[in-house]
Amino acid sequence: MSDSMSTEIRLASRPTGWPTPDNFETAVISLPELAEGEVRVANEFLSVDPYMRGRMNDAKSYAEPYALGEVMTGAAVGRVIESRTAEISVGDAVLHHLGWRSVSQGPAASFRVVQDISGVPLSAYLGILGMTAYTAYVGLLEIAGLKEGDNVFVSGAAGAVGSAAGQIARLKGASRVIGSAGTAEKVEQLKGKYGFAAAFNYKDAPVREQLRAAAPEGIDVYFDNVGGEHLEAALDVFNRGGRAALCGAISSYNSTEAPVGPRNMANMITQGLSLKGFTVGFYPELHEAFINDMSRWLDSGEIVFEETVIEGLENSVHGFLELMRGANTGKMVIKL
Amino acid sequence: MSDSMSTEIRLASRPTGWPTPDNFETAVISLPELAEGEVRVANEFLSVDPYMRGRMNDAKSYAEPYALGEVMTGAAVGRVIESRTAEISVGDAVLHHLGWRSVSQGPAASFRVVQDISGVPLSAYLGILGMTAYTAYVGLLEIAGLKEGDNVFVSGAAGAVGSAAGQIARLKGASRVIGSAGTAEKVEQLKGKYGFAAAFNYKDAPVREQLRAAAPEGIDVYFDNVGGEHLEAALDVFNRGGRAALCGAISSYNSTEAPVGPRNMANMITQGLSLKGFTVGFYPELHEAFINDMSRWLDSGEIVFEETVIEGLENSVHGFLELMRGANTGKMVIKL
Numbered sequence: 001m002s003d004s005m006s007t008e009i010r011l012a013s014r015p016t017g018w019p020t021p022d023n024f025e026t027a028v029i030s031l032p033e034l035a036e037g038e039v040r041v042a043n044e045f046l047s048v049d050p051y052m053r054g055r056m057n058d059a060k061s062y063a064e065p066y067a068l069g070e071v072m073t074g075a076a077v078g079r080v081i082e083s084r085t086a087e088i089s090v091g092d093a094v095l096h097h098l099g100w101r102s103v104s105q106g107p108a109a110s111f112r113v114v115q116d117i118s119g120v121p122l123s124a125y126l127g128i129l130g131m132t133a134y135t136a137y138v139g140l141l142e143i144a145g146l147k148e149g150d151n152v153f154v155s156g157a158a159g160a161v162g163s164a165a166g167q168i169a170r171l172k173g174a175s176r177v178i179g180s181a182g183t184a185e186k187v188e189q190l191k192g193k194y195g196f197a198a199a200f201n202y203k204d205a206p207v208r209e210q211l212r213a214a215a216p217e218g219i220d221v222y223f224d225n226v227g228g229e230h231l232e233a234a235l236d237v238f239n240r241g242g243r244a245a246l247c248g249a250i251s252s253y254n255s256t257e258a259p260v261g262p263r264n265m266a267n268m269i270t271q272g273l274s275l276k277g278f279t280v281g282f283y284p285e286l287h288e289a290f291i292n293d294m295s296r297w298l299d300s301g302e303i304v305f306e307e308t309v310i311e312g313l314e315n316s317v318h319g320f321l322e323l324m325r326g327a328n329t330g331k332m333v334i335k336l
Numbered sequence: 337m338s339d340s341m342s343t344e345i346r347l348a349s350r351p352t353g354w355p356t357p358d359n360f361e362t363a364v365i366s367l368p369e370l371a372e373g374e375v376r377v378a379n380e381f382l383s384v385d386p387y388m389r390g391r392m393n394d395a396k397s398y399a400e401p402y403a404l405g406e407v408m409t410g411a412a413v414g415r416v417i418e419s420r421t422a423e424i425s426v427g428d429a430v431l432h433h434l435g436w437r438s439v440s441q442g443p444a445a446s447f448r449v450v451q452d453i454s455g456v457p458l459s460a461y462l463g464i465l466g467m468t469a470y471t472a473y474v475g476l477l478e479i480a481g482l483k484e485g486d487n488v489f490v491s492g493a494a495g496a497v498g499s500a501a502g503q504i505a506r507l508k509g510a511s512r513v514i515g516s517a518g519t520a521e522k523v524e525q526l527k528g529k530y531g532f533a534a535a536f537n538y539k540d541a542p543v544r545e546q547l548r549a550a551a552p553e554g555i556d557v558y559f560d561n562v563g564g565e566h567l568e569a570a571l572d573v574f575n576r577g578g579r580a581a582l583c584g585a586i587s588s589y590n591s592t593e594a595p596v597g598p599r600n601m602a603n604m605i606t607q608g609l610s611l612k613g614f615t616v617g618f619y620p621e622l623h624e625a626f627i628n629d630m631s632r633w634l635d636s637g638e639i640v641f642e643e644t645v646i647e648g649l650e651n652s653v654h655g656f657l658e659l660m661r662g663a664n665t666g667k668m669v670i671k672l
Contacts, residue, residue, distance in 0.1 A: 054606070227601060227602070231601070232597070246601070246604050246605050247605065248605065249601065249602045249605065259599055259601070259602075260596060260597065260599065261568070261596065261597025261598040261599050261600075261601050262597040262598075262601070263595055263596065263597050264597070265563060265567070265582070265585065265595075265597050265598070266563065266585045266595075267613075268582050268611065268612070268613030269582050269583065269584065269585065269613035269614065269615060270390070270613070270615070271613065272612075272613055272614055272615065272618060273612075273613050274610060274611065274612040274613070275604065275610065275611045275612075276604070276608075276609075276610040276611075277603075277604030277605035277606070277607065277608055277609050277610070278605065278608055279605060279606070279608065282608060
């Protein structure tokens with residue numbers, strides 16, 4: 001395909017419950033010539049993220065809903081193939097948010113040049129060096145107020161945000177880090193690769209029982225990617241003054257019924273608990289500290305990460321649906 | 337009865353659901369002679385409070401459960417009738433926590449001398465100058481972080497804590513204060529006597545609908561005395577960054593089934609909301625500021641309060657059960 005053509009994936013219809021391939025459509029467009037100040041980028045990796053499911057609904061949220069017919073926008077990294085600005089050169093690696101398409105172009109301000117780091121694939125800017133791990137960092141430090149010695153529980157811990165959260169908690173002085181995941185393989189990975197002190201498969205037995213067993217001294221911080229039964233269990237196992245950062249509720253994203261809320265909210269009063277929801281875009285203040293910490297941890301090998309790479313733009317929808325089902329370990333990206 | 341006798345009301349058995357008179361027993365005891373350093377107090381007013389219901393259960397809470405056979409302890413005010421300490425004189429008015437009995441005695445450290453204020457009954461130290469209004473003060477200022485210009489919703493607003501919360505919010509610069517209550521008379525009282533900008537009867541229509549209509553610009557702070565449907569409604573009507581102080585959940589105290597939790601917890605993430613439970617005993621820091629503010633507001637007539645007074649120690653249980661049913665307006669006290 002010529003560099004002046006781009007294949008894009010658009011939202012065709014809004015899903016009820018689980019999305020299906022029919023909710024998306026593929027189009028090939030001819031790109032206009034670059035205007036002064038613009039660059040053209042051949043994308044190498046696209047990000048697929050749980051929050052995109054929310055944007056497929058026509059409902060108030062922190063991000064505008066996708067319009068029908070709109071390209072599935074989101075984070076992507078690629079390399080500049082044509083430039084009409086002095087700020088960005090051909091060959092530069094860039095991060096942008098123009099989403100699920102093979103070639104992106106636009107004004108220089110839409111692209112951020114990132115460093116090629118030896119031994120680290122460009123896709124890291126979608127995960128461990130990107131919004132994904134920054135979400136974990138903000139949730140623990142800013143939202144939940146993690147302190148040294150805290151016992152920390154992370155749900156959905158084998159996912160991209162969760163695996164970063166567990167490691168960041170440990171590196172920031174947590175006493176004991178506990179994770180949940182949905183397969184035996186993921187549980188082994190949490191205890192091995194990611195250094196969680198304890199981990200369990202939430203499908204094996206009630207979360208409350210497994211969390212109590214894994215946290216004999218209770219928990220002080222809960223990083224919630226799941227909601228539902230996990231949140232209710234955390235409210236029962238919290239020590240006095242426990243704090244939860246509510247980051248995601250993947251357990252309910254594809255439900256067509258209103259989820260049942262935690263039945264033990266009264267614990268919040270008796271135990272002085274706090275729950276705080278957040279989306280990372282509202283907390284830019286810690287970004288420099290995050291980049292400094294994470295670069296150091298990556299250099300020293302103190303933090304590790306995993307990616308689930310799906311090959312081919314034409315498999316983006318498949319990858320996104322697999323993500324919704326929890327088929328990924330670590331950050332899921334589409335490689336073009 | 338001689339001053340050396342005391343009539344006390346004790347917990348006889350633990351209720352399942354609503355307490356009944358059978359859960360209590362009355363005993364008359366002969367008091368030992370005062371030891372050195374002790375005082376004897378003829379109680380004038382006893383406090384009955386919703387939190388006492390929680391202590392009747394045999395369950396972990398912020399306050400220890402009452403033991404079977406134990407006197408129903410709680411706040412009371414009275415006047416010293418005998419003293420063997422130089423710190424406290426006969427005739428002094430004192431506040432203590434020795435509960436539902438006609439005569440209390442013990443070491444001077446168990447009693448705090450309070451000022452007789454012209455025009456203010458001693459029972460005020462159980463309400464507007466006591467833990468009740470201090471709970472409202474802490475919840476708004478410390479827990480919910482009330483700021484000038486906030487729109488504030490208070491549930492159970494005709495109760496002792498709620499009516500104080502609504503007035504304190506207004507006096508601390510809230511833009512619009514909205515209250516809910518359970519009878520038409522209470523709703524009128526909120527709008528008239530207590531100066532709420534809007535109020536509704538939660539029994540008239542779904543809370544969500546009535547709250548939306550009363551708060552066309554949304555709410556920023558929610559002071560929750562009720563839980564359940566009220567909390568769920570607040571989560572829907574909150575503006576971005578909304579904060580709730582969870583003080584009580586009277587809707588569930590006497591339920592034998594686990595209450596249904598809010599089904600819209602996902603709003604917490606998309607709207608960046610926070611919920612924080614508290615009990616006032618953990619927040620002594622603001623007490624001096626509270627006494628200064630409240631004394632000034634009472635002097636100037638900027639704050640008003642109401643009491644529901646039940647006459648006679650023998651009617652304490654009746655009063656407590658009426659409180660649970662919401663029969664009080666403002667602070668309920670037992671007058672001896």
